[in-house]
Amino acid sequence: MSNVLRPYLAAVRSTLTAALTLENFSSQVNILLIVLSILLMSFKVVERHNKPEVEAGGSKEVLLNPLIISRNENERVLIEPSVNSIRLSIKIKQADEIERILCHKFTRFMMQRAESFIVLRRKPVPGYDISFLITNTHSETMLKHKIVDFIIQFMEEVDKEISEMKLSLNARARTVAESYLTAFNT
Amino acid sequence: MHIRCWDELVKYGALDILKREYGSLLIAQPEHEYNVSLVIDLEQVPTDTEARDAFILSVALFKRNALAAPFELGFKTQKELEASGGSQGELMQVHYRDEEAIYVQASPDRVTVIFSTIFQDETDRIFGKVFLQEFVDARRQPSIQTAPQVLYTNRDPPLEIRHVPGLRNTDDIGYVTFVLFPRHFANASIASSSISHIQLFRDYLHYHIKCSKAYMHSRMRHRVVEFQKVLNRAKTEVATTERKTVTGRTLVTR
Numbered sequence: 001m002s003n004v005l006r007p008y009l010a011a012v013r014s015t016l017t018a019a020l021t022l023e024n025f026s027s028q029v030n031i032l033l034i035v036l037s038i039l040l041m042s043f044k045v046v047e048r049h050n051k052p053e054v055e056a057g058g059s060k061e062v063l064l065n066p067l068i069i070s071r072n073e074n075e076r077v078l079i080e081p082s083v084n085s086i087r088l089s090i091k092i093k094q095a096d097e098i099e100r101i102l103c104h105k106f107t108r109f110m111m112q113r114a115e116s117f118i119v120l121r122r123k124p125v126p127g128y129d130i131s132f133l134i135t136n137t138h139s140e141t142m143l144k145h146k147i148v149d150f151i152i153q154f155m156e157e158v159d160k161e162i163s164e165m166k167l168s169l170n171a172r173a174r175t176v177a178e179s180y181l182t183a184f185n186t
Numbered sequence: 187m188h189i190r191c192w193d194e195l196v197k198y199g200a201l202d203i204l205k206r207e208y209g210s211l212l213i214a215q216p217e218h219e220y221n222v223s224l225v226i227d228l229e230q231v232p233t234d235t236e237a238r239d240a241f242i243l244s245v246a247l248f249k250r251n252a253l254a255a256p257f258e259l260g261f262k263t264q265k266e267l268e269a270s271g272g273s274q275g276e277l278m279q280v281h282y283r284d285e286e287a288i289y290v291q292a293s294p295d296r297v298t299v300i301f302s303t304i305f306q307d308e309t310d311r312i313f314g315k316v317f318l319q320e321f322v323d324a325r326r327q328p329s330i331q332t333a334p335q336v337l338y339t340n341r342d343p344p345l346e347i348r349h350v351p352g353l354r355n356t357d358d359i360g361y362v363t364f365v366l367f368p369r370h371f372a373n374a375s376i377a378s379s380s381i382s383h384i385q386l387f388r389d390y391l392h393y394h395i396k397c398s399k400a401y402m403h404s405r406m407r408h409r410v411v412e413f414q415k416v417l418n419r420a421k422t423e424v425a426t427t428e429r430k431t432v433t434g435r436t437l438v439t440r
Binding site: 102105143147149154173177183 | 308309312313315316317319320321323324325327329332333334336370380383387390394398401402403405406407409410412413414416417419420421
């Protein structure tokens with residue numbers, strides 16, 4: 001882990017550990033909303049259905065303050081906690097076209113496998129590259145500090161992987177050009 | 187052989203080259219729906235292994251020899267221009283693929299070959315840019331000082347062919363220019379190896395782009411598996427013990 005990255009990741013780690021105090025919450029609905037929905041017949045409001053509140057976004061009292069930890073303009077983490085779930089979105093550093101393409105491919109690769117990744121969200125939150133959704137069921141069946149470990153490790157690895165892929169692409173290009181052009185000499 | 191740019195090749199002297207290479211094997215009237223045909227009498231094929239291999243190789247290079255026409259004409263024109271001091275040869279166009287073409291033009295001191303190539307994918311385009319930038323930069327290395335000079339433009343066609351009608355000016359097209367100097371076709375054997383090598387350029391480039399994409403995919407797949415392993419460490423172990431009753435029968439959970 002490079003030295004410059006350390007305080008950034010430490011901040012993310014501590015925020016996440018603090019925010020991961022999730023409890024079960026079957027959704028609540030107040031009377032006014034029920035009356036309105038019956039009158040308007042337009043939208044479905046259900047009581048006692050267990051949804052991740054950060055996704056459902058029902059009432060303000062169940063959503064807590066979202067927090068952005070940003071390293072610089074191009075790299076930031078958005079944490080949106082709620083009573084029973086957390087949504088964590090990461091914007092990965094992409095300096096040039098190649099990195100943009102590689103990052104896009106890599107995150108798409110992962111999101112296609114969201115089923116097996118459990119905590120991964122299939123679509124990123126707008127403005128970010130990849131999003132994770134951790135609910136109370138996850139924090140009950142999995143060890144919390146390990147989940148945080150996973151997220152932090154992911155953030156380290158993804159940067160490293162993208163720069164490694166870019167280096168290997170440049171090296172390959174150089175070899176290809178060299179071998180083609182030297183053949184003209186013989 | 188049926189090749190879409192046959193008429194252009196004939197204009198640049200393909201039939202002469204084929205006659206030179208295959209002589210009597212070339213028949214006057216090609217088969218129906220084909221542009222040109224060779225007749226090989228199996229009795230007449232040379233029997234000793236070396237001559238036989240050379241013969242097989244020569245037949246296998248049928249397309250290459252046909253496509254060499256504009257290049258050989260370009261080389262010849264260059265020598266003539268050098269001797270006579272003229273300005274520029276004619277611009278020869280060969281539309282050898284659906285939307286891609288090769289342009290050859292001779293000048294008194296060089297022969298310029300321009301490839302236009304289409305990148306279907308956005309990713310291909312960016313990878314292609316990296317590869318072609320390296321081609322342009324490779325000349326800085328001392329060992330490749332003598333190689334042909336390579337230039338690359340993304341969507342605007344290079345100066346030499348700007349006046350050609352029907353050129354596409356979209357984002358997905360790239361133009362690569364090779365400048366061949368007289369040392370690259372000084373004698374017949376060097377000339378023919380240069381021609382073979384140049385003809386392969388487009389396929390070589392696209393092959394390597396696809397290869398590097400495949401490599402990226404396998405790397406990403408590996409990385410995804412690693413992540414999954416890390417995540418699985420987070421899962422707690424659920425103790426599965428068999429429960430038995432006093433008489434020895436096992437309890438089954440449904």
